[in-house]
Amino acid sequence: MLKLKSLRFRMFVLFFICSLILLTLMTGLYYQRSAEQINARVGAVALRNVSQASQSVDLLLRGYSALTKSVASNPDIQRRVGKKETNNALRTINERMITNTLGAIFYSWQDVQAIYIISETGAVYSFGQRPTQLIDADYASRDWYKKIKGTSGEMMWYGVMNHSLIDKRESSSVFVFGKKMYDILQTKPIGMVIVEMKPTDILNTVTNLHITDNSLQYVIDRSGVAVVTGDSERLQKKLDPSYLDGVTDSSELLKENAKEMIVASDLKETAWRIIGITPKSDLMLERLATQRYYLIMLVMLILLSSLLALTVSNLISRPIKRVIREMKRVELGNLDIMLEMKSFDEINVFVAGFNRMVQRVHALVERVRIVTTSEKNAQLVALQAQINPHFLFNTLDMMYWMIDDDRQRNQLGDVVLSLSHMFRYSSNWDTAELVTLRDEMEQTDHYLLIIKTRLGGHLDFTMDVAPECLDVPLPKLILQPIVENAVIHGLDKLKDRSKASIRIEVRMDKGVLFIDVIDNGIGMDEASVERITASFTEGSGRSRSIGLNNVNSRLALRFGPLYGLRIRSEVGQGTVVTIVIPFFRSMQDAEGMGTS
Template identity: 30%
Template sequence: MNSFSKLRFRQSIFAKFTFSFIIVGLIPLLALSYISLNTFSNYLERYAVTNFEQMLLFASKNVDDLYTRYNNESKLMYSYGTNKGQILGETIAAQTLEGDYRLTRTVDDFLQTVLYTDRHLQSVFFVFPNGAYQTVTKQNRTFDFRYQFPDREWGEVLQQNRNLLSYFPTHLDNYYLGSNQQVLTFGRNLLNVVNAPGVEGEIVGSLYMDVSMGAFDEIFQQMMLNSKDVVYVLDQNNRILYSSDRASIGQTYVQKDSNEYYRMQKDNANVAWKIVGELYKDELVMRTRKIINTIAIVVGLCIVSLILVAIWFSRRFSKPIRSITREMAKVESGNFDTQVTVQTADELGLLSRGFNKMVVRLQSYIEEVYVAQIKQKHAELNALKNQIRPHYLYNTLEVIRMSAVANDDNEVGDMILSLSHQLKYVLDYGQETVALQEEKTNIEQYFRLMELRYGEHKLSMDFRFEGDVLSCSLPKLSIQPIVENAIYHGIMPKSGKGTIRITAEELADNLLCVTVDDDGVGMTEETLHQVRQKLESSYSLDSGGSSIGLKNVHDRIVTLYGPDYGLEINSTKHIGTSVRMVIPLGEVNASAERHNS
């Protein structure tokens, strides 16, 4: 591309519109996306760590409850009564001295009771002071009598903790034939405190309970760990009593590299255990990165869409101008046999039609007297000025609005913007009927002005449109006067907040029904009768009255569709007013669509 072509491209309105649109939209989008992605990434990471810490705290409380539960179950020895009316310790002491053959049956009944109080108990032992023992187990397993039970160290621990519940680190229950389960064993001495001073009675036996790892699995399975996240239950010597990594159970805990893991620890209140959680950083970042990548793809699609829309909008806006420019060059050279193709009904369409009319008339003027030609040209130029004035008015209002926004008076800016949209809708040249979607947009702009004027505490609006009614046609400015009437005569006199509900629905017989309801002060039967009479009468609109807007809409509907259509009004004092408009159902025609685009 040579320098002259580049210069023309830079000076073209298409290039200016395209680059302006992209810069105004793209730079804020990129900046906002960058800030949002960084903020969201940090938030996700903090949320994951905090959530993991909360789950660890909850698990720590449940482990405390687990220890308390088995502590209470071991104390059943002191409340278990026999058929002689004695407690277990007293009965065992007496039967041991007397050599009662029912001792085995008494202990067996007690062990069965304890075993089935908890589903995670796998086996229960009762060991007598002379080394004899009895055991009850689930799953009908067979005890290996070659095994010396309990270990000597277990007995020494119970001797040191006469009155307390003791635990023995996780181990394999290989004292049962063919069994290789990991269990944690709790133990407690049974003291005969009936005839002993204080609570330092004679030890008449020891109870041992094997608890499966399922008791801990039930607590930690709710934490939804990633594949490399690990939780541990450690004793005071850092021995691993339980871990989500089963291979590490029974070993001494070694802390992992802090650069790869977030490490959190919670101490238990009822036992000298601690819960340690290690959250793998890379998996956390990877999960966060997947979400961020998804968001980045969406942002990228938005950027591409923005560029495409910018090019399409700029081309669509500049193409008619370039066409007019080319035809103007022909006219300038003296060729009056040219016409501009009119494709839209907006200001550019008005300009194109005006140009075509100007060319036709200019050609006829050449054949007329010079003075008449000049007069006609002045008339044509005045016509063009009148067509351009609405556009000048919109631009002026936009300048005022931007000045208000620059002075931080956003409310005034919003009001001017809403007013600008309304003026454009009212002053726009075009068809008598428009799509319901356009009428709805105009009502929203009008209601925004009323809301800014009277406050959100006073007014609210509710749209209820059924089906595909937004594309249906209706007379332009047919709903807004009804809404205005509802605000000033229904809601404003009311104390407190009022609501206007607009409903659009298709009726049988190919009809469209639009209803405007308000919960304002309503009308008496006499006032309602007078309003209905005004609608049906032929009185002049200049006569005034609160229902002039309703009369105007009613007359337009009758003129367009016939006397079978129009407005129906119902009202109840202190309840509200309902205005119902029924017209034939129809779509917006092609010329109207071109105009409204």
């Protein structure tokens, strides 16, 4: 219970009033700015959408025009459509050849519903989704026929129709266009091409104009008739003239009336125009949603300010502040604290409990540190002991086969000397557990000398290491097991070992050292990579991954779970094993990390 004259109450009132004024002003300014940005953004989005839609429709129409020209200028069609054949057999052959040509063009395009050719002699050739078409016998009296008949070879665009213009069996919607055909050599009309496409592409393109769910999109011709729209009730009907007022003044236009926002853009391929109409009531929804959002945030911030003011006022107490200050020291890891305070009985009990808690935590932390250090050292010793026999077994096996090969027997001395260096390096753990990258590279050179001898010299080994990285400290014997694994499980199984190669790349990024061991062996599929990676965390692995498990476990034990091995592989392309460790500039830094 706060007293009216108490310091806590006065601080609460002052803090609450200041916060309330500040929050109200900030919320009002942000709301006004947001409303202006919403209006500007909606207009910009609408203009950008109509521009993109017009460009997409133009691109689509250019493709349709190319399709029509490919039919009209096809040599086989040109030669046979304009030819009047009296022989029934030859006429049948001509019809079949024209139909086959139409079929080839039909299957080279997507979304074609049907292609029709009407010759000057009245013959009709077609190929479409249906095996056969029921041609309208009165096509010559239809308006569409008369329109294209009166042209001089330019494209005629009819737009989306609720059914086919020619095939009485086709009742689905189609996008129709065509042109008059001329004999290329004699420049005389020989017929016309009519193409009916599925309207999905052009409808989807026009629909991209929508800003809200209630937006309407139309493509209209010069007379204002909607030739393309998803609204089937207004298809091929004239729009309200008020929508068109002022639209002809600009290729792209944004206008508003009392109820709607209208955007329009002219098409370049034809005299059509794209129009998008969005109710203003839908645009207000976003502003109303923003207004509700800011009101809710204002209420929540006021409540939060009240709670914060009450909390701050209640925290003004010297004994509590002192306890909190000492607790923060404990949070930072300082456990050598003994708080002495004389205050109220309740505070004294609280302080005594705090002191006992810190002492117990300090004892537990010390116990855990001792146990963890012992376990870590034991695991490191066990893993280090596991690596030497594993590598020695594989190397002696290679030497056994070299003894039986007369051609390689002269090189056995070099192999034995390299093995001696390697065994001395890998067995000497007493003097140094940490080495430099240069030492690991020399160890790897000795190993690859043995492998290169076994492969008859068919092994390409390259290194890309910056000079400043050669003296970087790292755990001993982590590079050679990775290279050994690449040789045994990657390069040894190649059908053509003459192209076997291993590359080592070293890079440093943001305090982390990355050592990539790259081979062009047989690689692994994704399932194998996942199985090996899973064995890192499960603590088990098959023979293929035991060396990798050892190295990964040593790195994780020394530096933590964020470090270790990362594997990428692709069947037939090879494998990349990346060693990830902290970047240290001196042995002292690395040894401090390993024992902390």
